[in-house]
Amino acid sequence: MFTVGLVVPLSGPEAVYGPSCVLCARLAAEELNEGSGVLAEPVRLRIVDGGRGPERVACEVERLVGNGEIDAVVGWHLSAVRQRLAPRLRARVPYVYTALYEGGETTPGVITIGETPEIQLHPGLRWMSEEIGVRDWFVVGNDYVWPRRSTATVRALVDDDRAGPTIGEADFVGLGTRDFGPVLDRISDSGSDGVLMMLVGHDSVRFNRQFAERGLEERCARFSPLMDESMLRDLGPAASTDVFTAAGWFEALPTAEGLGFGARYARRFGPEAPALGAPGESCYEGIRLLACLVHSAGTVDAQRVTELARCSDYHGPRGHVRIDGPATRQQIYMATADGVGLDVLASL
Incomplete structure (x- = not known):
């Protein structure tokens, strides 16, 4: 065996x-x-x-x-x-x-x-800048190594690309966070037109639901490198307007x-x-x-x-x-x- x-x-x-x-x-x-x-x-x-x-x-x-x-x-x-x-x-x-x-x-x-960020995050943000004009990104992520280091990597990459997107404020929250009110307040007060979501699973579902309840989808597009079909089933169409993602495989590929x-x-x-x-x-x-x-x-x-x-x-x-x-x-x-x-x- x-x-x-x-x-x-x-x-x-x-x-x-x-x-x-x-x-x-x-x-x-x-x-x-x-x-x-x-x-x-x-x-x-x-x-x-x-x-x-x-x-x-x-x-x-x-x-x-x-x-x-x-x-x-x-x-x-x-x-x-x-x-x-x-x-x-x-x-x-x-x-x-x-x-x-x-x-x-x-x-x-x-x-x-x-x-990895070099082949997923950076090209994804650049595509959104070129295709739909989203340039100024607010980052919200869970507080552990993948969100923090990936954000640092993509920040360095976009800083070298003067004509591309920019990474502005960032807020990292604990795994299992239920109330995203303080983060949503910061997003609302910022001048960002995009939110880069480095959130995992049910945390991302809760964030997106609260984001939609605030009506922020009218102002900010959302991009997540970890938004899959199982999360969308939990999230529902009402809270997923203008949510984008990038990956090496999708069911509809x-x-x-x-x-x-x-x-x-x-x-x-x-x-x-x-x-x-x-x-x-x-x-x-x-x-x-x-x-x-x-x-x-x-x-x-x-x-x-x-x-x-x-x-x-x-x-x-x-x-x-x-x-x-x-x-x-x-x-x-x-x-x-x-x-x-x-x-x-x-x-x-």
């Missing part, structure tokens, strides 16, 4: 992404098991709730690795969890981190495949690879399955990539697997992805909310 520790959020503000993450990983494992599995062993998932406190998650995964209960780790979870988990694993098993993140992860044994993946998901789990979005899809890609790398290496040795991954290419629902150290090169798409789905507007 080849056992993958699947670390995905089943609790906390980010739990909205968890159900589709689990099902997408299951789909990948089932497809592998229809063949020869991994190293001629059937693939099994051991699910770990990555939405709890980072130290608690890291301790549980470390225990599972130490007891020989898992052979690798794959998952979509917050960067705060990754920062605790990666050094605890100490490259004893391969660790495929699938979430969008702030960039710069170089811990041995870690393979990152998610979007009109490519053969993307549509084929969506069709397989629907056939396997039915019409009542959790909405399919980029976080879930990334878990599918993470499982399939891990299997490919282990097959090529002929071993599950973390050092050998990560050496192969360091400069490698693979194809999945997103199309062609190039892993280049701690970052990827992949096609990013711009989309806007359309009811309870996302309409792809352009490739960036």
Whole structure:
């Protein structure tokens, strides 16, 4: 048996992404098991709730690795969890981190495949400046590493682009914030015509509902790098006017690879399955990539697997992805909310 520790959020503000993450990983494992599995062993998932406190998650995964209960780790979870988990694993098993993140992860044994600010945030803001004239951005984000470092990165990038957008005020709030009144007051008093939302899951849903109740959508467009179809179902069309997002995959992406993946998901789990979005899809890609790398290496040795991954290419629902150290090169798409789905507007 080849056992993958699947670390995905089943609790906390980010739990909205968890159900589709689990099902997408299951789909990948089932497809592998229809063949020869991994190293001629059937693939099994051991699910770990990555939405709890980072130290608690890291301790549980470390225990599972130490007891020989898992052979690798794959998952979509917050960067705060990754920062605790990666050094605890100490490259004893391969660790495929699938979430969008702030960039710069170089811990041995870690393979990152998610979007980074250079290929997602900066092009997205530039597109909104050029296409719909939104230039002055107010940032609201959760108070942890991904929002803070990503904001710093994109601020430096736009500062070098004098004719492009500008990043103005920023406000970072704790995970689980329910009352966004003080932040909305600052946005209302600012001269910004755009709000960059670096908020996670249910926090983003609450913010957008309160934003709409204030009538601020008449003045400010909104852009989130982490707005997926599952969040839109919770948010509803009344609170999602002029919400834009960018990602490497959307359910409505009109490519053969993307549509084929969506069709397989629907056939396997039915019409009542959790909405399919980029976080879930990334878990599918993470499982399939891990299997490919282990097959090529002929071993599950973390050092050998990560050496192969360091400069490698693979194809999945997103199309062609190039892993280049701690970052990827992949096609990013711009989309806007359309009811309870996302309409792809352009490739960036």
